[in-house]
Amino acid sequence: xxxxxxxxxxxxNAKVYHLSLGMxxxxxxxxxxxxxxxxxxxxxxxxxxxxxxVGDKISMTADDCYYFRCSFLHQGSTRHKNSRYDRVIFxxxxxxxxxxxNIIDNVLNIDIEIFCQEIINAACTWLxxxxxxxxxxxxxxxxxxxxPNGLEPFIVGVPVYG
Numbered sequence: 001x002x003x004x005x006x007x008x009x010x011x012x013n014a015k016v017y018h019l020s021l022g023m024x025x026x027x028x029x030x031x032x033x034x035x036x037x038x039x040x041x042x043x044x045x046x047x048x049x050x051x052x053x054v055g056d057k058i059s060m061t062a063d064d065c066y067y068f069r070c071s072f073l074h075q076g077s078t079r080h081k082n083s084r085y086d087r088v089i090f091x092x093x094x095x096x097x098x099x100x101x102n103i104i105d106n107v108l109n110i111d112i113e114i115f116c117q118e119i120i121n122a123a124c125t126w127l128x129x130x131x132x133x134x135x136x137x138x139x140x141x142x143x144x145x146x147x148p149n150g151l152e153p154f155i156v157g158v159p160v161y162g
Contacts, residue, residue, distance in 0.1 A: 001127055003146045004030075005120045017092060017112050024116040025069040027123050028054075034139045035130055053122035058115060059101040059108060064088070090115065 004023065011020035031053075032045035046069070047062035060068065067080035068088045078087050090112040091099045100111035130136045150156040 001030075001123065001140075005123065008116055008120060012113050012116055015092070017090070020116050021090060021112055022073060024119040025065070025073060027119050028065070029069075030143070031123055031126050031130075034136050034143065035133065036139070037135055039139045039142070049126070050122075053126045054118060057118050057122070058110065059103070060088070060110070064108070 004027070008020045008023050011017070011023070028046045028049045029041045032049040033039055033041040035049075036045060043066055047066050050062040050065055054062075054065070058065075061084075064083060064085065067083045068078070071077040071080040071083075078089060085103070085108045086106045088108045088110065090110050093111060093113045098111055098114075099109055100114050102109050144161065147160045147162065150158055151160045151162055154160070154162075
C-alpha cells in the first residue's frame with residue numbers, strides 16, 4: 001500500500017495530476033476490498049470506507065466522491081447525473097492562492113494536491129487500524145504490488161508489478 005501512496009505523491013511532485021487523481025480515487029475501492037470478507041468492493045463499501053476515513057475533511061461527501069470516481073474513471077467526465085454538483089473541478093496547486101472546497105455556480109472546486117493527500121492520509125490511518133486483521137492480511141497477500149527484485153519463478157532481477 002505504501003508503494004501506491006508514494007507513487008501518487010511522486011506523480012503530484014512531477015505534476016502528473018491526472019494519473020495521481022485517478023489512483024487516489026481508487027484508494028477507497030482498494031481499501032474496501034482488502035477489508036472485505038469476499039475481497040471485493042462495491043459502491044456501498046466504497047462510500048462506507050470514505051465516510052469513515054475521509055469524512056468531512058473535504059467538501060465531497062461519500063456519494064459525491066463515488067459519483068465523481070465513476071464519471072472520471074469510466075467516462076473521462078467530471079459530471080455525473082446523480083451528483084449534487086453540476087460539475088467537480090480540480091485546481092492545480094498554485095503558490096499564490098489556494099482554491100479548495102469552494103462552490104461557485106454549483107461547481108465544486110478542489111485543490112488536487114490537497115485532495116490526493118487527504119485520501120492518502122485517510123488510507124494511512126485505515127492501514128494502521130487494519131494491518132493486523134486476518135481478513136486484511138489474507139486479501140493483501142493477493143493484492144497488486146511492486147516486487148523490486150522480480151517475482152520468481154517468472155522474472156528475476158528487475159522490478160515487476162503484479
